[in-house]
Amino acid sequence: EVQLVESGGGLVQPGGSLRLSCVASGFNFDQRAMHWVRQAPEKGLEWVAGITWSSGGVGYADSVEGRFTISRDNAKNSLYLQMDSLRPEDSALYHCGKGSNSYVSGSPIDSWGQGTLVTVSS
Amino acid sequence: SALTQPPSASGSPGQSVTISCTGPSIDFGGYNYVSWYQHHPGKAPKLIIYDVSKRPSGVPDRLSGSKSGNTASLTVSGLQPEDEADYYCSSFAGGNTYVFGTGTRVTVL
Numbered sequence: 001e002v003q004l005v006e007s008g009g010g011l012v013q014p015g016g017s018l019r020l021s022c023v024a025s026g027f028n029f030d031q032r033a034m035h036w037v038r039q040a041p042e043k044g045l046e047w048v049a050g051i052t053w054s055s056g057g058v059g060y061a062d063s064v065e066g067r068f069t070i071s072r073d074n075a076k077n078s079l080y081l082q083m084d085s086l087r088p089e090d091s092a093l094y095h096c097g098k099g100s101n102s103y104v105s106g107s108p109i110d111s112w113g114q115g116t117l118v119t120v121s122s
Numbered sequence: 123s124a125l126t127q128p129p130s131a132s133g134s135p136g137q138s139v140t141i142s143c144t145g146p147s148i149d150f151g152g153y154n155y156v157s158w159y160q161h162h163p164g165k166a167p168k169l170i171i172y173d174v175s176k177r178p179s180g181v182p183d184r185l186s187g188s189k190s191g192n193t194a195s196l197t198v199s200g201l202q203p204e205d206e207a208d209y210y211c212s213s214f215a216g217g218n219t220y221v222f223g224t225g226t227r228v229t230v231l
Contacts, residue, residue: 035220037167044124044225045159045167045210050218059218100172104218108157110178112166 002026002111004096009116016086020116022079022096030074033099033107036081038092039115048094049081050104059104064090086120093117125211125223132229133201141226143194143211155214156194158187161225162207171196198228206230 008020020036036048049070051058058070069082079096094116097109125145133139148156158171169178171187174194184199194213198205211223 037222044208045161045212045222046124047212047220047222050220052218057218059220061219061221095166100169104220105214106153106155106173108155108169108172108212109159109167110169110172112168114166 002098004098004111004113006094006096006113006116009094009118011119011121012086013122014087014120016120017082017084018086018118020081020083020094020096020118022113024077024079024096024098027098027111029077031102033102033104034070034072034079035097035099035104035107035109036070036079036094037097037109037112038090038094038118040089040092043092046092050099050107051079052104053102057104083118086118088120091118091120123221125213125221127209127211127223127226129224130227130229132231133198134231135201135203137201138197138199139201139228140195140197141209141211141228143196143213143223144192145213145221145223146192147213147215147221148189148194149192150214150216153214154189156187156189157212158185158194158196159210159212160207161210167210201230203230 098111099107161167
């Protein structure tokens with residue numbers, strides 16, 4: 001059974017940083033692209049970032065480009081999201097998601113974690 | 123920017139509802155990388171359609187997808203109470219990026 005467990009969320013002041021983690025199990029993590037998706041309160045889903053199986057390719061939403069960094073450690077079956085220069089509008093539930101193949105393109109999210117909550121407020 | 127979906131749709135049990143999803147990335151590069159997700163609040167979203175019209179294992183054939191130009195569509199036939207949820211389209215937008223739609227809340231009357 002695929003399991004994705006996120007952690008690292010919390011309350012942070014504007015301008016601060018957080019590092020989210022996602023530990024995966026139940027599938028060959030090193031063979032799948034991975035994604036981060038967020039949902040702000042009472043808002044829709046927003047794709048945040050994606051990374052290929054080898055970390056050779058990454059992509060970001062315009063809203064986080066230059067502030068967030070996605071990475072992975074295949075030896076630890078772990079996905080990360082380093083979030084810097086946080087803004088109140090970054091407040092959301094952050095989900096990690098397993099891509100359906102090795103590359104970000106043509107790799108929709110076929111399994112989702114339950115999410116970790118990030119609140120950016122002074 | 124986000125793909126455009128109607129904010130709401132509704133139908134009685136047994137009827138059909140169709141949700142549209144419009145944006146330039148729907149037709150990006152000739153790819154058919156459009157997917158649809160069903161989201162019951164408080165639960166993880168679920169992939170229900172990928173590559174425009176393919177269904178993952180376990181998804182009933184009452185759910186179907188299509189695409190024409192820069193508009194994709196999801197049809198839910200034979201509406202059932204458990205179909206009441208939020209539905210999001212998503213498409214590959216190039217450069218290792220994706221975009222989601224604005225979301226549609228489906229109500230079963």
